[in-house]
Amino acid sequence: MTRNILMKNMTFKYLSMLKPIFKNVELNINENWKLGLVGRNGRGKTTFLKILLNELDYKGTVQSTLDFKYFPSYPDSQHDLTALEVLQRNEPNIEVWKIERELTYMELSPDTLYKKFNVLSGGEQTKLLLIELFLSENSFPLIDEPTNNLDLLGRQIVGQYLNNKKGFIVVSHDEYFLNQFVNHILAINKESLDLIKGNVDTWKTEKLNADLLMQEENSKLKGEIKRLNDVSRQVKTWGLKRENSTKDASGRRLAAKQMKRAKAIKKRTEDFIEEKRGLINNIEDITELKMNVEQPRKQILFLRNFSILRDGIPLFEPINVDIYPSERFFIEGKNGVGKSTLINFILGSEQLETIGDYEITLPKNLSTLSQKNQENIDFSALMKNFSCKEDKEEFLHLLHQLGIKRNHFSDPSSKVWSSGEQKKVFLANALLGKNELFIWDEVTNSLDIMIINQLINAIKNYNPTMISVDHNDYFVNSIATKKIELTTFFK
Numbered sequence: 001m002t003r004n005i006l007m008k009n010m011t012f013k014y015l016s017m018l019k020p021i022f023k024n025v026e027l028n029i030n031e032n033w034k035l036g037l038v039g040r041n042g043r044g045k046t047t048f049l050k051i052l053l054n055e056l057d058y059k060g061t062v063q064s065t066l067d068f069k070y071f072p073s074y075p076d077s078q079h080d081l082t083a084l085e086v087l088q089r090n091e092p093n094i095e096v097w098k099i100e101r102e103l104t105y106m107e108l109s110p111d112t113l114y115k116k117f118n119v120l121s122g123g124e125q126t127k128l129l130l131i132e133l134f135l136s137e138n139s140f141p142l143i144d145e146p147t148n149n150l151d152l153l154g155r156q157i158v159g160q161y162l163n164n165k166k167g168f169i170v171v172s173h174d175e176y177f178l179n180q181f182v183n184h185i186l187a188i189n190k191e192s193l194d195l196i197k198g199n200v201d202t203w204k205t206e207k208l209n210a211d212l213l214m215q216e217e218n219s220k221l222k223g224e225i226k227r228l229n230d231v232s233r234q235v236k237t238w239g240l241k242r243e244n245s246t247k248d249a250s251g252r253r254l255a256a257k258q259m260k261r262a263k264a265i266k267k268r269t270e271d272f273i274e275e276k277r278g279l280i281n282n283i284e285d286i287t288e289l290k291m292n293v294e295q296p297r298k299q300i301l302f303l304r305n306f307s308i309l310r311d312g313i314p315l316f317e318p319i320n321v322d323i324y325p326s327e328r329f330f331i332e333g334k335n336g337v338g339k340s341t342l343i344n345f346i347l348g349s350e351q352l353e354t355i356g357d358y359e360i361t362l363p364k365n366l367s368t369l370s371q372k373n374q375e376n377i378d379f380s381a382l383m384k385n386f387s388c389k390e391d392k393e394e395f396l397h398l399l400h401q402l403g404i405k406r407n408h409f410s411d412p413s414s415k416v417w418s419s420g421e422q423k424k425v426f427l428a429n430a431l432l433g434k435n436e437l438f439i440w441d442e443v444t445n446s447l448d449i450m451i452i453n454q455l456i457n458a459i460k461n462y463n464p465t466m467i468s469v470d471h472n473d474y475f476v477n478s479i480a481t482k483k484i485e486l487t488t489f490f491k
């Protein structure tokens with residue numbers, strides 16, 4: 001007998017919020033589905049998973065006998081466990097050969113198991129934690145944004161891995177990744193939830209058609225609202241006129257009747273708007289993002305037969321690179337090949353031994369964005385850091401363009417920000433002021449596809465000079481003018 005997740009009339013609201021994130025949700029999810037959970041930043045994807053894990057106080061019912069397991073669940077770094085110990089923490093009796101088999105599917109070497117988990121790369125840790133989810137047969141994995149530490153190849157391997165499993169929910173903004181394995185989509189829209197059979201493309205086509213219909217419906221609704229408002233105003237004016245011009249009792253009665261009618265029409269208009277609000281608001285809107293860009297005056301980067309040495313050994317095969325103003329240069333290569341190290345070297349933040357020749361001319365006004373999405377942003381410190389009121393205003397304005405409303409920011413420290421919202425704070429910070437060079441490491445991580453599109457349009461419009469690393473193929477191919485693939489020195 002297959003088991004299900006059954007939601008009935010489920011409503012949930014965080015205390016600090018005015019509106020509920022979920023209202024009267026009715027869902028029936030089958031345990032065998034490979035379900036992609038999608039939706040814009042801050043819509044409530046992680047919240048949905050927390051509801052399934054029974055960590056939040058919702059109204060209504062959520063029934064399931066499934067044993068939910070959440071990703072990522074990193075081990076406490078103080079315990080200094082080996083990868084094998086991490087994988088056996090919930091399944092102490094599992095045989096090692098079974099774990100090794102999973103490692104092969106993930107293209108990890110068996111000796112990874114005997115290394116300390118803490119020293120492994122982000123991509124390796126992700127793969128191991130995903131393997132852990134599927135070790136116990138009865139568990140139902142809830143996988144929250146697994147791609148952040150994975151390069152393109154890693155995303156393909158994990159995609160294939162998940163394709164061979166069944167029964168899980170995955171949250172991701174990477175559509176290519178999801179399309180490798182999902183067979184159902186649950187989309188959190190502005191005002192509704194869509195549950196469909198198919199992959200992200202199926203859902204997008206259906207959503208596009210629904211949006212087109214809704215746009216038509218919307219203009220009809222707006223016309224109807226205008227007509228009702230006009231009628232109500234007209235009847236009120238007549239009533240007022242009559243009230244002022246008549247002295248006899250029957251005239252006054254008629255005037256009072258007309259005023260009553262005007263009020264009734266007004267009430268009807270308001271009820272109508274309230275009833276249709278969901279329809280009117282469900283279409284996604286997006287504003288234009290502005291960038292303040294100046295071109296550097298000189299060549300930025302000159303590398304000849306260049307590589308960085310670690311313990312006297314080149315990290316990657318020597319490279320030759322020239323970067324000129326208005327070029328957008330992307331550094332590619334597998335996890336761990338040295339992309340971030342190269343960026344840190346260019347920025348001068350790490351003193352490293354090198355081979356070959358190099359010349360780096362960094363302009364004065366530099367925008368940087370680092371790979372780590374820092375947890376628990378200290379908002380009060382951030383706000384204090386603004387040297388003037390104008391900067392703070394510009395920052396809030398940029399956040400607004402990225403879809404974070406001012407009232408969301410009124411008491412920022414009282415909230416737990418979603419990963420995408422946190423990323424937007426860093427992005428807004430990186431967009432402040434006029435910049436000549438943008439050095440961005442993994443800007444697209446955690447951002448939803450609409451924000452990525454907004455960023456692509458801004459970059460195409462304002463033509464900034466960039467040096468960047470990113471694993472989102474769509475983003476890179478849309479804006480890169482030059483790319484280099486770093487390859488490991490020892491194959």
Ligand SMILES: Nc1ncnc2c1ncn2[C@@H]1O[C@H](COP(=O)(O)OP(=O)(O)OP(=O)(O)O)[C@@H](O)[C@H]1O
Binds near residue numbers: 014017046416420446
């Ligand atoms: N404990 C909390 N208290 C108040 N607000 C919260 C809390 N946790 C999350 N939120 C808010 O609830 C909303 C939904 O958050 P959630 O993390 O579920 O979004 P998400 O869809 O997973 O976003 P992302 O795509 O950015 O990861 C966000 O606006 C977030 O700021």
